[in-house]
Amino acid sequence: MASTVDAQSGRLGSSPTRPPDHAEERRGDLRWFVGGGLLLVAAVLIGASIGPAGPDWWRVPLALLDRLPLISIDSGVTESQWAIVWKIRMPRVLLGALVGGMLSIAGASYQGVFRNPLVDPYLLGAAAGAGLGATIALTIGRAETATWPIDPVPVAAFVVAVVTVMTTYVVGAAFSGSRSIASAGVTLVLAGVAVVSFTSAIQTFVLLRNVEIVREVFRWIIGSLSRATWDDVWLVLPYVVISTVVLLLHRRHLDAFRVGDEEAATLGVDVRRTRLVIVVAATLGTAAVVSVSGLIGFVGLVVPHVVRLLAGAANRRVLPLSLMGGAAFLILADVPGRMLARPAETPIGVVTAFIGAPFFIYLLRTRRVM
């Protein structure tokens, strides 16, 4: 027991240390945010400039500049060309940004709160519910609903999506009961699996009874921005803004979740309540955007991973960069959709899955843990 001398490398404070430099960290964050912002602006310009009809692509940025106060440039864009840019392309670009940004930040939040890298914002039933809602609304018949003051498809998709996720939550809470904190998250995910299967089964049943709408439902499910209008943009904007703000305010909590539900609780996090708030915010935003765009896949799964690979896993970076990166990605993914089979449209859901699926496989091969 005499020879214990060198076993004490854990001895207190005797070597010089390099104190963590917080200012440097902040500058790093800022660089990433500026980069993300520039990417988004570039994506908007590209999205607004390229299309099957309309002015020469290089005239569009000039025309946009011309519209800014105090700037006057002769862009050579005619009024009818400008109408194409402003009334057709612009809402499509902005809706793409809202959908892509929302799905990505919601995906990042879901992945964080469930500590699971394979999760997307559709985990607890938002997509299955939206699909069922849209299917039910479409059974009424497009000819019938064309005269209605509001289109029932997005409304039904939104409402059923929210109800489905609520059902998952209630089922999950009922069965986790007084069990340990750690099991509650797992129970919720399993409840999601059950509720999603159940919802999909109902949707299939409804479809089989109304085979004439299969084509329409399929088109909705695969997701598209081709019918985007300014009304759609204004409709989903408030939901996206509110849920994004709530999620961004929880970035620190999402970091605490990374040590697991139990340890987060011992650090002072009210795990159940915080998870509920995050899931509600992510779900409302997700339900709102898919109700107008359809079920665009892979964005919410893949974009947060790309961000983590590039900028690190701290949620103070992951959430804002997912928002900007997801928005830019969907705007850009929509461009080949317009051009590939013109004048016909390739739905954006096809393009994102086409890029997303191989990337996802690559991810599974290379990523160790979250």
Added chain:
Amino acid sequence: MIELRDVTVDYGDRRALAPFDGSVRSGEWVGVVGPNGAGKSSLLRAIAGLVEHAGDIAVDGRSLVGARERDRAVKVAYVAQEPVIPYDMPVVDYVLLGRTPYISYFGSPSTEDRAVVSEVIDRLRLGSFARRLLGELSGGERQRVVLARALAQQAPVLLLDEPTSALDIGHQQQALELVAELREHQRLTVLSALHDLTLAGIYTDRLVMLDRGEVVASGAAADVITAERLGEVYEVCVTVDIDPEDGAVIVVPRRGFPADRDGREVAP
């Protein structure tokens, strides 16, 4: 100071901890020993608020029953048996998580929070890898980082659930030395579950031995750790020696089958 009154933990029909009474004085280090499934973790987890329990638990005269997570976290820091390690998190961010109970819901870490983190990182000599990711650290370094996070909580009570079970003998000792120095320096009250009986006897002030959820012995190491009791509780064949110089209790495993509880030989 921790006071426990009739603390009981049940998992469904199975009783993990029989009504437990006891207290740990301020600045004292009490070790909880006992075989697997004896209730050591259940006791610590009850104090940490991670399992439902009956009875009352108080720290410095304030009951923790029904306390909000945040209020509990400023009183009690907990190091899990197998901490969840976010491999891609930098050390400094991980230690900063210890400040969570001091940061308002929508707030950000204050200058003071960062000062505390710097101080803890200095004290535990983590400065040279403060920017490294947890996944790049060795087991011993990781253990120190986990301790650093608990210290950043600045709670008067530190709960350690078998803090050294994954470490080799050298790192076990380093970790326990570190706890001993921190306890003295910060006047921490420490309650730890420990597997190694010899180390438990050397480092703690007092031991409590649990078996099947019940206290079977408590007091000084020499009184708690006897060959006969270990044979009964652990069903193990050992001799227990006392170091004549410093009175340390040394448990030495011996070959052979111990007698089981009914006095019969346990068949191979």
